[in-house]
Amino acid sequence: MKFEVHLDSVTGKTRHMVDLEKDGSSYKVLLDGQPVSADVIVTAPYAVSVILNGTAFEIHIAPSPDGTYKLQTGPHEFQADVRDPRAWRGRKVGALEAEGRQQIVAPMPGKVIRLLVNAGDQVEAGQGLIVVEAMKMQNEIRSPKKGKVERLHAKEGQAVNAGDILAWVD
Amino acid sequence: MFRKVLIANRGEIAVRILRACREMGIPAVCVFSEVDRTALHIRLADEAYCIGPAPSRESYLCIDKLLDVARRSNCDAIHPGYGFLAENPALPRACADAGITFIGPSPETMELMGSKTAGKQLARRADVPTVPGTDDPIDTPEEAQSIARNMGYPVVLKAVAGGGGKGMRVITEEGAFPAAWRDASSEALNAFGDARVFLEKYLDSPRHIEIQIFADAHGRVVSLGERECSIQRRHQKVVEEAPSTVVTPELRRKMGEAAVRLARAGGYVNAGTVEFLVDANLNFYFLEVNTRLQVEHPVTEQVTGLDLVKLQIAIAAGARLPFAWETITPRGHAMEVRLYAEDPDNNFFPCPGKILARRIATGPGIRLDEGVYRGWVVPLEYDPLLSKLIAWGNSREESISRLRRALDEYTITGIRTNVSLFRRILAEPDFLRGEIHTRWLDELLARPRPPAVPPRPETEAAAAIAAAYWESLQPAASSAPQTSSSSRWKLDGRRSQLDRQP
Numbered sequence: 092m093k094f095e096v097h098l099d100s101v102t103g104k105t106r107h108m109v110d111l112e113k114d115g116s117s118y119k120v121l122l123d124g125q126p127v128s129a130d131v132i133v134t135a136p137y138a139v140s141v142i143l144n145g146t147a148f149e150i151h152i153a154p155s156p157d158g159t160y161k162l163q164t165g166p167h168e169f170q171a172d173v174r175d176p177r178a179w180r181g182r183k184v185g186a187l188e189a190e191g192r193q194q195i196v197a198p199m200p201g202k203v204i205r206l207l208v209n210a211g212d213q214v215e216a217g218q219g220l221i222v223v224e225a226m227k228m229q230n231e232i233r234s235p236k237k238g239k240v241e242r243l244h245a246k247e248g249q250a251v252n253a254g255d256i257l258a259w260v261d
Numbered sequence: 262m263f264r265k266v267l268i269a270n271r272g273e274i275a276v277r278i279l280r281a282c283r284e285m286g287i288p289a290v291c292v293f294s295e296v297d298r299t300a301l302h303i304r305l306a307d308e309a310y311c312i313g314p315a316p317s318r319e320s321y322l323c324i325d326k327l328l329d330v331a332r333r334s335n336c337d338a339i340h341p342g343y344g345f346l347a348e349n350p351a352l353p354r355a356c357a358d359a360g361i362t363f364i365g366p367s368p369e370t371m372e373l374m375g376s377k378t379a380g381k382q383l384a385r386r387a388d389v390p391t392v393p394g395t396d397d398p399i400d401t402p403e404e405a406q407s408i409a410r411n412m413g414y415p416v417v418l419k420a421v422a423g424g425g426g427k428g429m430r431v432i433t434e435e436g437a438f439p440a441a442w443r444d445a446s447s448e449a450l451n452a453f454g455d456a457r458v459f460l461e462k463y464l465d466s467p468r469h470i471e472i473q474i475f476a477d478a479h480g481r482v483v484s485l486g487e488r489e490c491s492i493q494r495r496h497q498k499v500v501e502e503a504p505s506t507v508v509t510p511e512l513r514r515k516m517g518e519a520a521v522r523l524a525r526a527g528g529y530v531n532a533g534t535v536e537f538l539v540d541a542n543l544n545f546y547f548l549e550v551n552t553r554l555q556v557e558h559p560v561t562e563q564v565t566g567l568d569l570v571k572l573q574i575a576i577a578a579g580a581r582l583p584f585a586w587e588t589i590t591p592r593g594h595a596m597e598v599r600l601y602a603e604d605p606d607n608n609f610f611p612c613p614g615k616i617l618a619r620r621i622a623t624g625p626g627i628r629l630d631e632g633v634y635r636g637w638v639v640p641l642e643y644d645p646l647l648s649k650l651i652a653w654g655n656s657r658e659e660s661i662s663r664l665r666r667a668l669d670e671y672t673i674t675g676i677r678t679n680v681s682l683f684r685r686i687l688a689e690p691d692f693l694r695g696e697i698h699t700r701w702l703d704e705l706l707a708r709p710r711p712p713a714v715p716p717r718p719e720t721e722a723a724a725a726i727a728a729a730y731w732e733s734l735q736p737a738a739s740s741a742p743q744t745s746s747s748s749r750w751k752l753d754g755r756r757s758q759l760d761r762q763p
Contacts, residue, residue, distance in 0.1 A: 092729075092733050094728075094729035094732055094733070096725040096728050096729050098721060098724060098725060098728075100715075100716055100721070101712075101713035101715065102713070102715040102716065105721065107721075107722070107725040109725055109726055109728075109729035109730075111729060111730060111733055118730070120726060122722055122725065122726065127722070127726075129723075129726055131726055131727065131730045133734070135618060135620070136617065136618040136635065136674075137617045137618035137674045137675070138618060138620070138674070139727040139730060139731055141723040141726050141727050141730075143719055143722060143723045143726070144719070146719055146723075148720065148723040148724075148727070149620075150723060150724055150727035150728075151618065151620075151672050151674045152674070152727065152728070152731050153617055153674045153675050160728055160731065160732075162724050162727065162728060163672065163674070164720065164723070164724065165669060165720075166669075166681070166684055166714065167716040167720055167724075169716075169721070169724045169728075171724065171725070171728035173728050173729060173731075173732040175732075199613055199614055199641075200613065200614065200615075200638055200640075200641065201613075201641055224641075225613055225641045252638075253614060253615065253638075
């Protein structure tokens with residue numbers, strides 16, 4: 092399996108090609124085309140241990156709602172966007188307007204304070220749809236695309252968990 | 262001893278009190294709001310009762326609900342912890358009416374010592390040095406301005422009902438007085454419903470050093486030494502240590518005696534803290550009394566070997582303090598950092614959410630007081646304190662190196678924490694030399710950050726490999742939508758409304 096990994100850290104953005112080839116119970120790893128001695132395994136929930144030429148790293152991985160990963164090891168943090176070059180298109184929507192029918196999910200647990208639109212409304216990309224209060228702060232959840240609010244599941248006053256579907260826009 | 266103790270709090274302090282009860286063989290009754298059903302203190306509780314919806318004023322601040330639980334569960338004592346009702350005289354008063362022991366001072370003492378102006382008057386009577394200023398609220402800006410002129414600038418206006426830096430303005434020159442008066446009183450009115458302010462001489466770069474006192478109901482009062490709490494962000498303590506690098510045995514004795522005099526004057530019983538400001542010449546001035554257990558009590562526990570919570574319970578049950586404690590001296594050095602669910606790279610925004618994973622810090626000299634666990638969702642409604650990481654060492658250098666080591670071990674995945682703030686503080690030469698004051702951290706944070714240490718190429722390679730490997734383990738990609746929150750400026754405005762516990 093071949094992956095294109097875009098890393099973003101304090102020192103800037105870099106891109107690496109990582110090729111993982113199953114080799115019995117472990118992997119053969121090619122980094123930017125060069126074979127490296129890497130032993131990689133999941134050690135604990137959301138933690139990957141990498142022993143690279145004898146140097147040991149434990150990398151803590153948290154998925155972000157936008158499909159990227161937040162990596163942390165010691166004092167270092169990276170944001171990683173992993174793409175499969177063989178796939179039709181990247182998983183990232185980035186700054187581009189989303190395509191297709193989009194579900195609007197709560198980014199964090201909270202309470203629905205206000206609905207800014209009604210089902211059936213036409214909305215612009217970036218237009219506020221729903222206001223969710225989390226940790227005493229109100230966050231406006233915006234439309235990822237221009238289109239029509241198909242369904243509105245959220246109700247004012249309703250408590251929501253991260254990932255709950257609040258609406259559909261198409 | 263008590264039959265059963267009700268813990269009128271949540272989070273790490275509820276867990277801390279619960280542990281003390283366990284060790285004393287006293288069953289503990291815990292309470293929770295609807296969002297705290299899965300909180301750690303409830304997982305550990307002997308008995309647990311829901312006291313209402315998430316907002317504190319409908320749950321943890323409801324005296325009638327707490328007393329109702331206490332009666333129903335046959336408790337004969339209530340421990341208030343810190344924050345919430347801990348310094349509200351209405352709780353001990355209601356306890357007295359219900360025949361339940363309040364683990365803390367009497368309501369009369371709380372009223373006498375809790376308010377800043379009343380506490381200051383008491384300090385004067387007890388011959389405890391205070392910062393020069395007015396004891397009483399000042400009625401008019403003209404009157405205040407003439408007092409300020411006589412006192413000499415800089416001066417500081419403070420809210421009578423104040424706390425947490427709200428309704429407080431430092432004035433360095435006469436011309437700035439009218440605007441500062443207007444801002445301080447309107448801020449005080451908004452925050453506390455009380456616009457009254459008083460005036461004090463402003464000390465430049467003082468230290469915040471506090472004395473832990475203990476008093477039994479039989480007339481003995483002791484000092485358990487000082488805690489240095491000068492590392493504060495906007496008047497909120499974030500790092501505490503004991504002993505202080507500047508407190509000599511002589512100064513410790515003098516400050517301890519002053520604190521004990523004040524406690525006697527106020528008829529104090531149980532644990533309390535007398536806060537002082539200390540200037541560059543090591544003159545100390547009374548600041549205020551906290552009539553409760555402090556968040557930072559573990560550093561005193563680590564250097565005295567005492568369990569302050571068990572002591573609080575024993576004293577409330579009528580036990581006496583031993584004579585020997587009148588000459589207690591600190592052993593070694595302890596330092597505590599407060600880990601919050603907040604983003605230090607983004608103006609300390611609270612970052613609620615689910616704790617996906619955790620790697621715990623442990624080993625020699627390390628203590629972790631906390632109310633969190635893996636899989637728990639940090640609720641949005643309360644102070645986002647996650648854990649207190651405390652290191653003990655034979656010297657300050659050893660406790661700092663242990664703390665650094667523990668901060669490297671301790672990881673929380675899924676939510677942001679302020680751990681990088683402590684890495685930065687613990688690397689600052691001024692801090693390592695102990696040359697700190699109450700504005701030191703705010704000044705540090707106002708300076709441009711030193712360039713971050715770049716990851717080494719092999720660290721970056723390991724991160725790339727880990728990310729690719731993790732991706733290979735995921736089921737087929739789903740397209741998650743891009744959501745963005747509203748303006749950060751707006752969020753910051755809302756953020757400033759958030760109250761933080763002591």
